[in-house]
Amino acid sequence: MGRAADFAPHSAGPTKEPPEVRVADAGDARHHRVTAPTPLVERRKIGAFTVHVIQAGGQKLDGGAMFGVVPKPLWEKRIPADERNRIQLGMRCLLIEHPSGLILIDTGAGNKEDPKFKDIYGIENEGRGRTTMLEEGLANVGVRPSEVVLVINTHLHFDHAGGNTRFGNDGKLEISFPNATYIIKRGEYEYATHPNERTAASYFDRNYTPLEAANKIEFVSREKEIVKGVRVIPTPGHTPFHQSVLIESAGERAFFLGDLAPTQAHLPLPWIMGYDVAPLVTL
Ligand SMILES: [Zn+2]
Helix, strand or coil: CCCCCCCCCCCCCCCCCHCCCCCCCCCCHHHHHCEEEEEEEEEEECEEEEEEEEEEEEEEEEHHHHHHHHHHHHHEEEEECCCCCCCEEEEEEEEEEEEEEECCCCCCCCCCCHHHHHHCCECCCCCCCCHHHHHHHHHHCCCHHHHHEEEECCCHHHHHHHHHHHEECCCEEEEEECEEEEEEEEEHHHHHCCCCCCHHHHHHHHHHHHHHCCCEEEECCCCEEEECEEEECCCCCCCCEEEEEEEEECCEEEECCCCCCCCHHHCCCCCCCCCCCCCHHCC
């Protein structure tokens, strides 16, 4: 059985109901034919923190797999499918301006996948020049990758951790955020580096083993406040060691779900992805 071609992974960022689907400006030549959700960057405050939601690109996954046991006549009213039965998704990341430094949650799909792979998963994440949309979004905020001090991965699927590492201009693999400590759940790392027939299509060692080799990972094993007001909380089900991120400041809170609920359409309790390895745990 082929790998990537047969099993899409799970997925990522929120896609909205049909009337609210936002399509990239077709007048921008760079985005010719691109349907990745926009805008590239949205900013807001959470208490004293300024956060930037960065759209790391679009992705399309099989609608049936995305909605598990929910019948198509129900889910297609929420998110329409394309001619290949895929639904449009986004790969949103979050940049937090924290007093201790810049924190990035998840890193999108990165620049290491080939055109065939990107076609299968409908990945549209190229920025201007040789950048990715995540890199372009960071640049729009005025941030260089070297300035990020913490990267938190909710889990290590390629559409959340693919941007951890990158192919440099010389074609060699390098760490995307060279001065950052990467916060990764110990169990997720073990799960990712020991895949089975059902999970292997979503995990690629080059997205995380170079980090361990360079001693860039701080492994966590349970709920933990990483820096004041930013806490990782286990949210298993999508993967056994998935984690979400609670941000609290001055009485305001935000929760970065990761793939606990990949789109707004997944908020009803039984609307759980077929990709989840333990859907009743997700429930
Ligand atoms: Zn995932």
